[in-house]
Amino acid sequence: MSSPAFRHCGLTVSDIDRSLEFWHDALGLELVARQSQERGYIETITQEPGAHVHQAHLRFPGSDDFIELLQYVTPRGEPRRPMPRDPGGGHVAVTCADLPTLLARLETAGGRRFADPVALDRGINAGALVVYLRDPDEHIVELVQPPSRVG
Structure with missing residues (x-):
């Protein structure tokens, strides 16, 4: 039997274009890819009667790792604002080379940071620059700029 491997992370959104x-x-x-699914298997696997979903599949450049965005046309869900401490919540961590520039682009696109970026002073990521922010639907995104290594 082969080992399990990461496939994708699905995020439910209110407006797929945004x-x-x-x-x-x-x-x-x-x-x-972008597609829509109505009833059929999407209704069965989600156990959402009348499910009609718009989907977008996004790949991290140079990898096989995906984010799947799902907008439920029907049934409509209720917005949530999970906090990092909430069981059932989570975050998507993204490595980047220039955190300040990427953070500015994401804020222009509707992202809202928790606080200013922090340089980690201990732990397995010591030396990294890190910030938490929310996407337009309140998903938590962590940006991580690894420390530069000279050598």
């Missing part, structure tokens, strides 16, 4: 401005246009993920 979310594409954040995840594709500003963050730079590659748009691989």
